[in-house]
Amino acid sequence: MNSLPSIAANVPSTQQKQLISRLLAVKPCPNGPPYTSSLQVSRDDPYPVPGPNDVCIRIRAVGLNHIDWKNLEHETMVKKWPEILGFEIAGVVELVGMGVQENELRVGQAVFGLSGPVGMRRGPPEKEGPEEHGPGEKGKLEKKGFWLGRSGGFQDVTCVHKSWATRKPASWPFQWAAGVPLAYMTACSAVVCGLGIRLPFLANSEPARQGSASLLNLESPTIDTTSPKDPSADELKDHPANESGVKSVLVLGGSSGVVSSAIQLLRMALGPKAVIIAATNSKKYYRELHERGATAHLRGEFEGLIEKVHCLTGGKGVDAILDCVLGAACLDDGPFTPSGPPIPSSSDTDETTITNDLDSNTTVKDEKNLKAMPFWGVFRKDGPKLYAEVATGRKVAVPTDVGIKATLIFSRMILDQPDGERALQELPALIESGKFVFPHPGGVKVVGKGLESVAPGLAELRESSGGMKFIVEL
Template identity: 25%
Template sequence: MIPTEQKALILQAKFGTFALSSTVSVAKPKAGEVLIKVHAAALNPIDWKIRKYGLFIEEFPTILGSDVAGEVVELGEGVSESQVKVGDRVIFQSSYHGSQYAGFQEYAVGEVDTLAKIPSNITYEEASTVPGCFTTAYIALYNVHPHGFDFDAPVTEGAKGKYNGIPMIVLGGSSSVGQSVIQMAKLSGFSPIITTASLKHAEYLKSLGATHVLDRNKGLTKDQVASITEVPIKAVFDAISVTETQTAGFELLASGGQLVTTLQPIPTLNDKASEEEKWVAWVHGAKKLPSNAELMKGTGSLLTALLENGDVKPNRVEVLSGGLNGIVDGLTRLENDTVSCVKLVVRPQDTA
């Protein structure tokens, strides 16, 4: 039986504090939506940034959590069992357009056209690490400029492996998005795939598809790249996107190449781009944005298949104890940059 009230972690005000509530109403799914019992929700840097910098959200109190995995428990009007049925295990990315869609609560609403079913070989905890980073990687690689590189998505046999012999550089390969970009770049055939990371993660990143892992603390130079490939560098993805990495990534590009960032490009790059015949794009990793919506249609079933056959692997998981009570400390760890090559996940149903 579905309760009328639930536990949820509330952000009480803009720039405010978090508080656990046990009297938050369970939302009813509207037309085209389903209600999901949340079994796992992943923490992301955007969660602490929303609180600290007042980003995106103007209505408070609110609930955060954009990566959600759970079990469908109720169908809204117009949702057919050919799309999804009660009992299905699903994941989705919340876009912060209402607390009912957020993951830091026991029950959340998902829009049926944003769902992907979880294959049997993937746990809820593993699955919760996937939606946001896969969406961002997919948009970065396959959306048109200025939203991405505009490569052909590997949705047909002809497109898989299409870019064999073309190098790709991924700055910040051990980040969640970096891992997803590496995996999708491998599926598209890019080679070599050169990434920067802490060298303790080298073997793991190579298992995902990276061919070369270079020490992030030493930077990446043109000479290093030239020792790996003589092919001009036309694609650099910057998963970190601080001033230093954006500048370094831009300098590695050959004429006609493109840098895609996850944060706003620094102003000087736009001026230099036109002078040097290079391109800079800023990926916005939200499935429902008008600029991304057409590209992302049908990617739910694609993601399910990629997870099932192992072409896309979830992030490694660290489950935080205490259910929703573990989130605040987890976000502090993310803010302090003490989490590396692992995704922090909570189980809302474990909340005392």
């Protein structure tokens, strides 16, 4: 390989001589699987060049996500082809940028974190890299493929911003670690940005790369599910995280890793008195959801839902809904017909432009109307009526005249909050202290080894019913 002089300044000679393999998504696949015509392995590609705050990671395991096949079929986050997908990784640091301190990440360290178009947001090549090489170098580097898909997870070595990787707990294998970051960060965004609840392990503004959860006395709650009731205002009013006044939450989609992560975070933030109801059609996961902090479980169906929720909350209803599966559309009294405009396909879309932020303090114009509406009658009459909808590709039509505040949730929203970049860095300490357990209730399924296993793995994931995390080993 003929390396440029500017590359030699950032990449040691051992890496300059290395060639890697990458799985290129060369074109969309609108008709669905098989994805083999869209995904092609490219071998003998150059080693990625880190920016000053980047790290290069030799990937040992990569998580498969629904957003991967949605990108192939609908170009959800792809700006141009070819692209390298893959959003969750675990591996070993091989190279660090000049601005990465040893107490942050170091060569030889086992890490896990985010990758792909999500990861590129914090360290795009046009902002961190080409400028260092002088005028005219950017085009040369792009022609050699140095910047194409540099942050994607479907390759031997990826290059991500240091804030998108953190140390891997020694007790977790790479296969587990690669299945957590996206669900966890999405749950953090939902709890903080959608429900207005502050996470206790982010309460201290002092940076702590190694995590400080063990110093916060986050005791595992003892949850009584025998007689669920609505907690009194006195029981929760002094809780430091409960700034939005949320005392009860209905969570839709219990087999989802996002739901399981959110339940754990809600329990940490709100304490043992809060009512957290998980609604899911996956009855086999009830025990796992209870162990993670759910107060009660309901079948994910409309019939009797309002009455059951009111029964579990002392006749009052819930303050907030976290919807991870378009449940508000599924639980309507009609067929499943998600409404609202599709989410824009550009990966750099400003999420706030498609967030339906209604005034949560608006006086309910017609309480009878709220009660009569399918599904939305689960809200407490005088509660904050918060609805956090995890982005799935379609948007639920939320009533605009009954005081509901709706927010569309993306995984990276937490990064725009004070201390938000520490969310991922705190995860290892939460795991090691037992405050956060593996979120996917069905466990891990390794669908294969090598980049060639990604296409059939995504096809299998597309048809799966949830609960299990699909992993490819590299």
